[in-house]
Amino acid sequence: MSSERTANNQNKLANTSSPYLLQHADNPVNWYPWGQEALEKAEKENKPILLSIGYSSCHWCHVMAHESFENEEIAAIMNENFINIKLDREERPDIDNIYMDAVQVMGLRGGWPLNVFLTPDQKPFYGGTYFPPDQWKRLLTSVADAYTNKYEQLAQSADQFAENLNQSEAQKYGLMYAEEQLTMHDFDSAYQSLAKKFDPKWGGFQRAPKFPMPVVWNYLLTYADLSGSKEAIDHLTFTLDKMAYGGIYDHLGGGFARYSVDGQWHVPHFEKMLYDNGQLLSLYADAYKLTKKPQYLEVISGITDWLEREMTDTSGGFYSALDADSEGEEGRFYVWTFEEFKDIAGKDFSLLAEYYDVSKKGNWEDEKNVLRMLESKEVFADDMEMPVEEIEKILEAFKTNAMKVRSQRIRPGLDSKILTGWNALMLSGLCKAYQATGSSTAKKLARENARFITEQLTKDGHLIRVKGENIPAYLEDYAAVIQAFILYYETFFDEAYLRQARILANRSLERFFDPDEQLFYYTSNQSEQLIARKKEIFDNVIPASNSIMAENLYKLGLMYDDVDYKSTALQMVLMVNKLIKQEPEYLANWASTSLKMIRPTAEILCVGDDYKQQMQAMNRHYFSNVILMANAGTSQLPLFEYKEPLNGRTTFFVCYDKVCEKPVHDISIAIEKVHEVK
Secondary structure, eight states: OOOOOOTTSSOGGGGGHHHHHHHTTTSSSSSESHHHHHHHHHHHTTTTTEEEEOOOOOOOHHHHHIITTTTTHHHHHHHHHHHHEEETTOOOOOHHHHHHHHHHHTTTTHHHHHEEOOOOSSOEEEEESSHHHHHHHHHHHHHHHHHSSHHHHHHHHHHHHHHHHTTTTTHHOOOOSOOOOHHHHHHHHHHHHHTTTTTTSSSSBSSSSSSOOHHHHHHHHHHHHHHOOOHHHHHHHHHHHHHSSSBBOOOOTOOOEEEEESSOOOSSSSSHEEEEEHHHHHHHHHHHHHHHEEEEEEEHHHHHHHHHSBBBBBOOOOOOEESSSSTTTEETTOOOOOHHHHHHHHGGHHHHHTTTTTTOOSSTTTOOBBEEEOOOOOHHHHHHHHHHHHHHHHHHHHHHHHHHHHTOOOOOOEOOBHHHHHHHHHHHHHHHHHHHHHHHHHHHHHHHHHHHHHHHHHETTEEEEEETSSSSSOOHHHHHHHHHHHHHHHHHHHHHHHHHHHHHHHHHHTTTETTTTEEESSOTTTTTOSSSOOOOOOOOHHHOOOHHHHHHHHHHHHHHTTTTHHHHHHHHHHHHHHHHHOOOOGGHHHHHHHHHHHHOOEEEEEEEHHHHHHHHTTSSSSOOSSEEEEEEOOOGGGTTTTOOOTTOEEEEEEEEEEEEOOSSOOHHHHHHHHHHHH
């Protein structure tokens, strides 16, 4: 037995805990996890490294694993010529970021699985994504040949790529000095730039595939509120309606898939990710505060129920993802044939088939149906000339029966890894959901998760990346947890979490901040040294960790009256304002924070015995640019100095830059004061 295999003939991945790595433990490829053993072996044997990066719910990762990594002939070529390393990108996004950048620098298309060839000192010289088996075999042979016979040329390329990767983001994007603050005209222009891409028929942007991109619609919410743009609100709500109607949303079990493969939000790529659903929960909760649309309330309840039923660990942590595939087939768990649907629907079949767009030939492929709505429940009820309440009864009965049938199917794979940053994104969503609806489920899950993060994702005062693993947290984790703890305070007014947010902000400034470029590195100064140390600038499916930190420092600066926090936040925003004007879609969270900074931010303070009930009512309203603080009259926080209940009654203080309006007892008057100044 080779030293590279265990007694059970498994490779070195058998000793890891990542569900993605464990999926490859039985491969004939002699995989190693990323670590000293593999890196030293490459140096010692002077072999190139094949770094293969993916994640457990990645469909094409599974396809390539089945076609190539389970193939004995291909595995033999890999084992003979390379030190093969498998990496879970969700555990080690720092490594993934570097080599994804490298592949794009090479002029190749990025994506997952990401397969990159490295010299023994970790410098990349070639790469790509998915390769069919014959093409993969040829590539392996040609790379091995080049490494042996053209090493000098190959090493020169690797040095050039490594040099490029070490160029700072400020140099790369021309962020060498702070710009002026943007004006309202700049934000109007940013909105118009986004509006040119809007899809007037299906919402979102005119493209396929369609990703939800909550960060963009959050910017529209902020912009619409602070500019009064009805057009922005209309497109936002149109988009949220269409997403909620589409097959990208699971109409039976709740929760959103990662994206739709078409431009209609219809057929999803069926994996469900915690980070998407956390952000979408926040977005729909804020939109519900603003519009009170029943459809949004259903989405909020659907995500929360799915989270509790399928994604919550007994510890209070949340799992990472559900796979797209089951029984070797994408979407098998979620789709229905005409006959399956008919059997469950019974006497209401015709009405339900019309409602969910189900047909005999199928609304997808191979006579399969992905349930979707083509219009709202209210419009459908009018079309059917039936009361909405009767339609709702029929739908509820069908959903109950369909979920029973679906529960008998083989479930998609669960990635049970618990990631700090993703948990924090969901914690923020749960806080917003509780604010908007008063949901007892959201409240319970939020409280348990906040406690879980402080107890099990924190070690010696610092965050870790993954529950049970000794991987230091990244800026993404710190930023998301600080954001969630601030929001947790603004929801439940437990000052312990606000204090913890401040402690973590200080840790971030000590270990991640680059004072020269006024931005944070993605990795701390205590992290493993890789061939490059990167900064995350652009907002994507998750907002950039730097943009979240800018907002965090701005809010903490207001809440603690800390000039340094506010100054750092402003400098960060000024460094990227040029990019906001150029490409607002990928700097949407930056744009939101930058916009809030040029408008008056309301400080809403509530003091009195029933502050929790009063603030629960306050939180049902949407505010784009406020901080919320409340206590019974005993807080030592600086903004509460000289603020006491007047005449023994709970009192609201609405202030701007610590200058307060006349105190009031009536919540509606306090809300009016905020809207007057926007």
